[in-house]
Amino acid sequence: MNAKVCAALVAAVLVFLFAAGCMGEAEPSPDAKPHYIVGIDGDYPPFSYIEADGSAAGFDVESIRWIGEEMGFDVTIQPMAWDGIVTSLVTKRIDMVYSGMTITPERQERVSFTKPYWIVNQAVAARSDSTMTIDDVLAGEVVLGAQRGSTAADYIKTNLVDTGILSQGDFKEYASFPLAVADLENERVDAVMFDVPVVNEFVVEKDLRKVGIVETNEEYGVAVRKEDTELLEILNEGIDRLQASPKWDELKVTYGLE
Secondary structure (H helix, E strand, C coil), rough: CCCCHHHHHHHHHHHHHHHHHHHHCCCCCCCCEEEEEEEEEEEECCCCCCCCCCCCEEEEHHHHHHHHHHHCCCEEEEEEEEHHHHHHHHHHCCCCEEEEEECCCCHHHEEEECCCCEEEEEEEEECCCCCCCCCHHHHCCCCCECCCCCCCHHHHHHHCCCCCCCCHHHHEEEHHHHHHHHHHCCCCCCCCEEEEEHHHHHHHHHCCCEEEEEEEEEEEEEEEEEHHHHHHHHHHHHHHHCCCCCCHHHHHHCCCCC
């Protein structure tokens, strides 16, 4: 191959590579919507749960879909294990947690929260044939279960186990609330504690009764990474618009949260 031919081939290759590089760095369409992955607890009715067909549903799921449409972004709903969901947010596997997450000082050390959008207390459920009272529970006279990583578990640890009222061996933690309920039905625990709206759902579906309520006045917020300040502002405005719209009252009726 002579020098002229070689030079021509080199030039052609360089032109091709330059063109390919330019195509690879093409800017996204200015009309493309931002897209966010929303982490949820898939066993948390009426706020977030998975239907029989595999689709996500619930008060929070419909809320973020409405906010996304209103504020101009798309969402993918991603069910996850609750006890690792904050870590998944911080490590960018998801972009927000919108699933009945209580705003706590411990969580605020790692993530930022929107303004509160709901307030809940804790409820205790037992089998329907049980004669226990809420006083029996708070006196540590039961074997008590809760979901790991939940504020119910935090309450039990702080107010019952750490104070010596309830022995550590009588406190059982589970990966999800349905697993705790299953052990309650199978008589491996005497009672379970969780957020009032969720307990209300389960006592209707199962042979259980609500023993009583512990007033904790917890505030739910949407969690985002601390550096995502623009997203936080968008979500706060979206929550304001949702709560001012007819959709808010419609959601409360649909999911029994009036």
